[in-house]
Amino acid sequence: MTDGLAQVLHSPAPIERRPLAHEKRHPDDPGAGELVIRINACAACRTDLQICEGDLPPHRQPVVPGPQVVGRVEAVGSGVDGWQVGDRAGIGWLAASCEACDYCERGLENLCPNAKFTGWDRDGGYSRWITTRADFAFHLASELDDLAAAPLLCGGVIGYRALRLSAVQPDGTLALFGFGSSASLTIQVAIHQGMDVFVVRCSKAEQERARRLGAKWVGGFDDTLPAAVDGAITFAPAGAVEVAALRSRALPITRARTRASSWSSPP
Amino acid sequence: MIPIKTETDVMPLREANAALAALKAGTVEGTAVLRT
Numbered sequence: 594m595t596d597g598l599a600q601v602l603h604s605p606a607p608i609e610r611r612p613l614a615h616e617k618r619h620p621d622d623p624g625a626g627e628l629v630i631r632i633n634a635c636a637a638c639r640t641d642l643q644i645c646e647g648d649l650p651p652h653r654q655p656v657v658p659g660p661q662v663v664g665r666v667e668a669v670g671s672g673v674d675g676w677q678v679g680d681r682a683g684i685g686w687l688a689a690s691c692e693a694c695d696y697c698e699r700g701l702e703n704l705c706p707n708a709k710f711t712g713w714d715r716d717g718g719y720s721r722w723i724t725t726r727a728d729f730a731f732h733l734a735s736e737l738d739d740l741a742a743a744p745l746l747c748g749g750v751i752g753y754r755a756l757r758l759s760a761v762q763p764d765g766t767l768a769l770f771g772f773g774s775s776a777s778l779t780i781q782v783a784i785h786q787g788m789d790v791f792v793v794r795c796s797k798a799e800q801e802r803a804r805r806l807g808a809k810w811v812g813g814f815d816d817t818l819p820a821a822v823d824g825a826i827t828f829a830p831a832g833a834v835e836v837a838a839l840r841s842r843a844l845p846i847t848r849a850r851t852r853a854s855s856w857s858s859p860p
Numbered sequence: 861m862i863p864i865k866t867e868t869d870v871m872p873l874r875e876a877n878a879a880l881a882a883l884k885a886g887t888v889e890g891t892a893v894l895r896t
Binding site for chain 1: 881
């Protein structure tokens with residue numbers, strides 16, 4: 594394996610000051626249970642921005658951000674089953690968990706207090722190479738090319754999880770507060786399942802994109818939803834979108850059993 | 861199988877700072893993806 598370039602964060606700073614440095618990195622040999630992957634694409638998400646700017650302090654420095662990675666297996670460590678050199682692989686935000694706590698035993702590894710995260714605790718995908726635990730890598734369907742598949746590995750996962758937690762049924766109505774990358778994927782799943790989707794977002798460009806993707810109604814935070822909804826998802830753990838969602842006129846008119854879910858933010 | 865269509869704004873790896881700046885500015889259409 595040859596050297597490759599990576600975008601490395603040594604110290605957080607406003608992104609306008611370009612905190613990522615372009616550096617040469619040599620790939621590690623895979624340890625037991627690990628894969629080394631030659632990266633073809635890595636999607637950028639708001640969590641990367643938060644780490645680079647220090648809103649989420651990096652768990653180690655330097656660190657390579659990037660939790661939405663697609664590539665090909667280049668080397669397989671000892672004890673790995675189900676992976677071969679050349680296989681197509683995807684890597685997401687969750688990089689490891691303790692496998693011993695109550696959450697892990699219940700299949701809720703994302704809540705493990707000792708979980709490790711790609712691009713925060715371990716180097717991520719802003720690089721030519723990545724080393725990852727094989728049991729936290731995904732085999733990917735061939736229908737999507739690498740560039741199209743990468744956004745599914747964080748934005749797609751958290752959106753799908755939030756949709757599932759919302760418990761909206763296929764004939765129900767769902768409200769989405771915010772409309773970035775994750776919401777633009779979630780709306781497609783919701784509509785495919787038969788839901789009507791309302792989108793609440795201030796940005797005109799994002800409102801237009803929501804309409805194009807099939808939203809039944811699109812408005813801003815000061816607008817009143819046209820009908821009661823069965824569930825709502827806010828695409829932010831905190832900040833303006835969350836506050837606006839809670840203040841909006843939408844929630845008081847939701848149906849009695851409405852659930853609100855939020856995408857999973859780091860612990 | 862759900863026919864998901866992702867909208868991507870593809871940039872070279874060395875433009876990672878610019879990609880995140882665009883994300884911050886809200887000028888990315890869909891998802892910024894770095895090609896390595």
